[in-house]
Amino acid sequence: xxxxxxxxxxxxxxxxxxxxPCNHSTISGNEYVYWYRQIHSQGPQYIIHGLxxxxxxxxxxxxxxxxxxxSTLILPHATLRDTAVYYCIVRPQGGAGSxxxxxxxxxxxxxxx
Amino acid sequence: xAVVSQHPSWVICKSGTSVKIECRSLxxxxxxxxxxxxxxxxxxxxxxTSNEGSKATYEQGVEKDxxxxxxxxxxxxxxxxxxxxxxxxxxxxxxxxTRDTQYFGPGTRLTVx
Numbered sequence: 001x002x003x004x005x006x007x008x009x010x011x012x013x014x015x016x017x018x019x020x021p022c023n024h025s026t027i028s029g030n031e032y033v034y035w036y037r038q039i040h041s042q043g044p045q046y047i048i049h050g051l052x053x054x055x056x057x058x059x060x061x062x063x064x065x066x067x068x069x070x071s072t073l074i075l076p077h078a079t080l081r082d083t084a085v086y087y088c089i090v091r092p093q094g095g096a097g098s099x100x101x102x103x104x105x106x107x108x109x110x111x112x113x
Numbered sequence: 114x115a116v117v118s119q120h121p122s123w124v125i126c127k128s129g130t131s132v133k134i135e136c137r138s139l140x141x142x143x144x145x146x147x148x149x150x151x152x153x154x155x156x157x158x159x160x161x162t163s164n165e166g167s168k169a170t171y172e173q174g175v176e177k178d179x180x181x182x183x184x185x186x187x188x189x190x191x192x193x194x195x196x197x198x199x200x201x202x203x204x205x206x207x208x209x210x211t212r213d214t215q216y217f218g219p220g221t222r223l224t225v226x
Contacts, residue, residue: 032213034214036217038157041204041220041222042219042220043117043119043206043208043217043218043219043220044157044206044208044217045217046115046214046215046216046217049213049214087156093212093213100147100159100162101147101159101208101215102159103149103156103157103158104156105156106156
């Protein structure tokens with residue numbers, strides 16, 4: 001799997017947009033970008049994933065650059081409950097879901113009142 | 114949708130005893146389930162990949178005879194920590210996979226005295 005690089009930590013004011021960057025310059029053509037987050041002492045929560053088009057769901061938006069070497073997860077209106085470690089992971093899709101996820105250190109997002 | 118449960122959420126046991134952790138996908142069938150372990154202030158580390166009806170595939174350094182995995186149905190996988198020791202104390206997290214996304218359970222905190 002391609003490796004990803006994320007900032008160690010970020011702060012965001014409550015109510016503002018949180019923009020979390022991820023670099024994946026060695027991503028392969030068949031690899032998707034996945035985002036998960038882990039709130040303290042809980043299992044990771046799936047947020048969103050994409051291949052090359054921008055994606056949006058009820059939780060967040062994912063912006064992938066045209067060359068696919070980096071992406072940004074956007075939480076449009078951060079709340080205190082969004083304080084968590086955010087993981088950007090690249091992996092192939094398909095194959096009956098048998099592809100594992102390799103977790104790096106992620107970005108510790110702190111939403112400040 | 115895509116809810117994964119784990120039981121128990123926490124367990125304390127004496128050294129030398131065995132502990133079984135259950136992982137269930139509640140609203141979908143998962144051909145593949147994964148078991149992770151997370152030590153304090155570290156990221157998730159994959160222990161094994163479990164496919165329904167077949168033997169689990171363990172990651173390097175994970176003892177298959179100590180961490181017994183059974184995946185008897187498309188909705189249930191179990192992890193048994195045999196002859197537990199204090200160094201096995203950790204946060205154990207399972208995930209169930211659809212074709213394109215892994216969904217995680219809430220985790221089980223194991224403390225071995």
